[in-house]
Amino acid sequence: MIDAPYANLTPDLVLDAVSACGLWPDGRLLALNSYENRVWQVGIEDEAPVIAKFYRPGRWTDAAILEEHAFAQELADAELPVVAPLVFSGRTLLHHGGFRYALTPRRGGRAPTLESTEQLEWLGRLIARMHAVGAREPFAHRGRIDHATLIEQPVQAVLASSLLPESLHANYRNAAQRLDAAAAARQDAVGPVRSLRLHGDCHPGNLLWTDAGPHFVDLDDARGGPAVQDLWMLAHDEHAMQSLLDGYTSMRDFDPAELALVPVLRAMRQVHHAGWIAQRWHDPAFPAAFPFAAEPRWWEQHIADLHELADELE
CATH class of the missing domain: 1.10.510.10 (Transferase(Phosphotransferase) domain 1)
Structure with a gap:
């Protein structure tokens, strides 16, 4: 059991992980609501922000995460409104500083009206x-x-x-x-x-x-x-x-x-x-x-x- 699984996940590490993909973070970071994983919105110079998701250590195997990514891409290829991970050098599951992570485009929106x-x-x-x-x-x-x-x-x-x-x-x-x-x-x-x-x-x-x-x-x-x-x-x-x-x-x-x-x-x-x-x-x-x-x-x-x-x- 990891007592503090994200103790080493600092803002600098998040920025470095995004930079390692060949992107240019502009220093803007926004932590998004997530307990199981850690998710950040990262500003990119002259481009739209990306979402960086750092997977909880030990929860899923690499094969299971890649299967999630493949399913998301399969849905996107079928023209369904599902956000699939970005691909860098042929990979969607990335590693940096001892963490596994993925980047996706940011897609905004509002809560649905479930009374409608x-x-x-x-x-x-x-x-x-x-x-x-x-x-x-x-x-x-x-x-x-x-x-x-x-x-x-x-x-x-x-x-x-x-x-x-x-x-x-x-x-x-x-x-x-x-x-x-x-x-x-x-x-x-x-x-x-x-x-x-x-x-x-x-x-x-x-x-x-x-x-x-x-x-x-x-x-x-x-x-x-x-x-x-x-x-x-x-x-x-x-x-x-x-x-x-x-x-x-x-x-x-x-x-x-x-x-x-x-x-x-x-x-x-x-x-x-x-x-x-x-x-x-x-x-x-x-x-x-x-x-x-x-x-x-x-x-x-x-x-x-x-x-x-x-x-x-x-």
């Missing part, structure tokens, strides 16, 4: 086109949205962490086991569903809107899984989901049985979020961003939430 039926249908059509590309072949290195990744591993991280009070270990374990069993039963009831390459973390924060329409950013959580994974986080209610599906099904078939998986995916995300905080607590950015996780009452509420999610599934 028109925008939701537009997003549905766009996601369907992404999925048509994603269905061509599976990921080889990026894993899947599954029990091991989103329940088992996060639960182990929480139980191994000093954040969870000892007095709550049994309660947390019981709640997690109950939720795990309920999620497995729901998945068994739904039966097999088709898996495809996904954006994976398709929430409003990874979506920007311009006068030309929407575009997606950050494929860092791209994995294999069911199509509904890229829809449910954009749907705040049943009407929104129906609007997304109206757009989606105008471009691509959708198996309605997948809708029964939404509570499972929601539960997995909640379990994973707590495990993610516990696993990353050694990174100084996490105690600063999530101070509530050091409070026993937050874990008491989390345990109650897990039981509530299990109730919904059962």
Whole structure:
């Protein structure tokens, strides 16, 4: 475990890394909101700024990162509004000062209006086109949205962490086991569903809107899984989901049985979020961003939430 994974990532190193690509930074740096990785907007002399993304050490293999880059380029080649990494001397995954990083063009935009039926249908059509590309072949290195990744591993991280009070270990374990069993039963009831390459973390924060329409950013959580994974986080209610599906099904078939998986995916995300905080607590950015996780009452509420999610599934 790296106690401070980005301790040596100084502004000078960021500028040097961009310079190493043959660009000329003008000294303007803007740190962008990112906890898992470190992301900077870097001003370039006489050119548009670029985005420099420094990957968290040890999270993904080089092969998995390159697979993300290839997927982004495949989507861009299909004329989808996805930002692909820039290529330098035939490479998209770059190394400097002990860090792995990639540069992409800066693409601005505003938050989407998810109460708009028109925008939701537009997003549905766009996601369907992404999925048509994603269905061509599976990921080889990026894993899947599954029990091991989103329940088992996060639960182990929480139980191994000093954040969870000892007095709550049994309660947390019981709640997690109950939720795990309920999620497995729901998945068994739904039966097999088709898996495809996904954006994976398709929430409003990874979506920007311009006068030309929407575009997606950050494929860092791209994995294999069911199509509904890229829809449910954009749907705040049943009407929104129906609007997304109206757009989606105008471009691509959708198996309605997948809708029964939404509570499972929601539960997995909640379990994973707590495990993610516990696993990353050694990174100084996490105690600063999530101070509530050091409070026993937050874990008491989390345990109650897990039981509530299990109730919904059962």
